[in-house]
Amino acid sequence: MRVSSTRAPVLFAAFCTALLQGCGGTSDSGTGGERQSTTPASAVRVVASTNVYGDIVRQVGGDRVSVDSIISDPAQDPHSYEASARNQLAVSKARVVIENGGGYDDFIGKMLRTANNASSTEVIDAVQVSGKTAPEGGELNEHVWYDLPTASRLADRIADALARADPAHGAFFHRNAEEFDDRLEPLLAEVARIKADxxxxxxxxxxxxxxxxxxxxxxxxxxxxxxxxxxxxxxxxxxxxxxxxxxxxxxxxxxxxxxxxxxxxxxxxxxxxxxxxxxxxxxxxxxxxxxxxxxxxxxxxxxxxxxxxxxx
CATH class of the missing domain: 3.40.50.1980 (Nitrogenase molybdenum iron protein domain)
Structure with missing residues (x-):
C-alpha cells in the first residue's frame, strides 16, 4: 500500500524512535514491573539472582547500570532453578553479580564457574554482607533481604562495586546509596515501635x-x-x-x-x-x-x- 506524503514523516519518526530504543540498554523486568528505561551503552552490566537485588542495584545505579534479574516470576523457586543459556550469557558479560548466597541461589555459582570473565567480575554475596551465621546446632536462615540493616549495607556495598567499575560516576552511586539508606530509616523506626508496643x-x-x-x-x-x-x-x-x-x-x-x-x-x-x-x-x-x-x-x-x- 502506498504511504501518503503526510503520514510518511510520522511513520519514519516512529520507526527511528523504536530503533533507538531497541539498541539502548534497559533496566530489566526485575524491578517490580516498573517501565523499562533506556540506559547508555556504557552502563555497568549487572546480574542479580532475583529482582529484589536487581531493584536495589537499580536504585543505586540509576541509568548508569543495565540490570538483568534472573528470577522475577513468583512461580520460580531459586532453590531448584536451572539457569538458561541466556542467563549464562548475561553472567559472562557482567561486571558485577549479586547473589543471595547461603545455598539459596546456587545456580549463580555454577554459572560463574563456567563464565570466561570470572576473574574480572565482582561478586557480592548478600549473606556475607549481612554477617548472619547459623545458630549453634541449627541452620542458617538465608532470607537476609528481610533484614533491613542488611539491605542498607548491601546498597553501600553495591555503590562501592559500581564505583570501581565506573569511577567517573562513583559520587553518583554513593549519593544514591545514601538516599536509599535514608528511605529505610522510617521503616526501622516503625519496626522499633512494633517491638516497643x-x-x-x-x-x-x-x-x-x-x-x-x-x-x-x-x-x-x-x-x-x-x-x-x-x-x-x-x-x-x-x-x-x-x-x-x-x-x-x-x-x-x-x-x-x-x-x-x-x-x-x-x-x-x-x-x-x-x-x-x-x-x-x-x-x-x-x-x-x-x-x-x-x-x-x-x-x-x-x-x-x-x-x-x-x-x-
Missing amino acids: HPNAAVAVTEPVPLYLTEASGLRDDTPAEFGAAVEDGTEVPANTMRQMLDLLEDKRVKALVYNRQTSGPQTERVKKAAAENGIPVVSVTETLPEGQDYVSWMKANVEALRKALGP
Missing part, C-alpha cells in the same frame, strides 16, 4: 522467610521447627507437627500467622484456613518483589501489614 508477642510462620523482620520487631516465633523445615524442603509435614501448628491457631496462642504465598500448598492452605476460622490475622509475604513496587515500598507494606495484624 508488642514485646515478645507470639506469631507463627509457614516457613522462615520473614523471620529477620519479625525478630527485629520483637516478636517470638512459636512455629514448630519441623513445620517450617518441611514446607521449605517441599516434604510432607509430619502429622503430629501439623497438629501442633493447628493447636497454636485453634487455641489462639499466636497473634498472627505470617504466610508465604509463593510456596502455598495443601498443608499451608490448611493452616491459613485454620487461622481465618479462629480470627487469627494472616500477613501474606513473598520472596520476590511484587509487580509495581520497589524494595522500600514492598518492605513498608510488609511492616504496615504486620502492625495492623498485631493491633494497637
Whole structure:
C-alpha cells in the first residue's frame, strides 16, 4: 500500500524512535514491573539472582547500570532453578553479580564457574554482607533481604562495586546509596515501635522467610521447627507437627500467622484456613518483589501489614 506524503514523516519518526530504543540498554523486568528505561551503552552490566537485588542495584545505579534479574516470576523457586543459556550469557558479560548466597541461589555459582570473565567480575554475596551465621546446632536462615540493616549495607556495598567499575560516576552511586539508606530509616523506626508496643508477642510462620523482620520487631516465633523445615524442603509435614501448628491457631496462642504465598500448598492452605476460622490475622509475604513496587515500598507494606495484624 502506498504511504501518503503526510503520514510518511510520522511513520519514519516512529520507526527511528523504536530503533533507538531497541539498541539502548534497559533496566530489566526485575524491578517490580516498573517501565523499562533506556540506559547508555556504557552502563555497568549487572546480574542479580532475583529482582529484589536487581531493584536495589537499580536504585543505586540509576541509568548508569543495565540490570538483568534472573528470577522475577513468583512461580520460580531459586532453590531448584536451572539457569538458561541466556542467563549464562548475561553472567559472562557482567561486571558485577549479586547473589543471595547461603545455598539459596546456587545456580549463580555454577554459572560463574563456567563464565570466561570470572576473574574480572565482582561478586557480592548478600549473606556475607549481612554477617548472619547459623545458630549453634541449627541452620542458617538465608532470607537476609528481610533484614533491613542488611539491605542498607548491601546498597553501600553495591555503590562501592559500581564505583570501581565506573569511577567517573562513583559520587553518583554513593549519593544514591545514601538516599536509599535514608528511605529505610522510617521503616526501622516503625519496626522499633512494633517491638516497643508488642514485646515478645507470639506469631507463627509457614516457613522462615520473614523471620529477620519479625525478630527485629520483637516478636517470638512459636512455629514448630519441623513445620517450617518441611514446607521449605517441599516434604510432607509430619502429622503430629501439623497438629501442633493447628493447636497454636485453634487455641489462639499466636497473634498472627505470617504466610508465604509463593510456596502455598495443601498443608499451608490448611493452616491459613485454620487461622481465618479462629480470627487469627494472616500477613501474606513473598520472596520476590511484587509487580509495581520497589524494595522500600514492598518492605513498608510488609511492616504496615504486620502492625495492623498485631493491633494497637
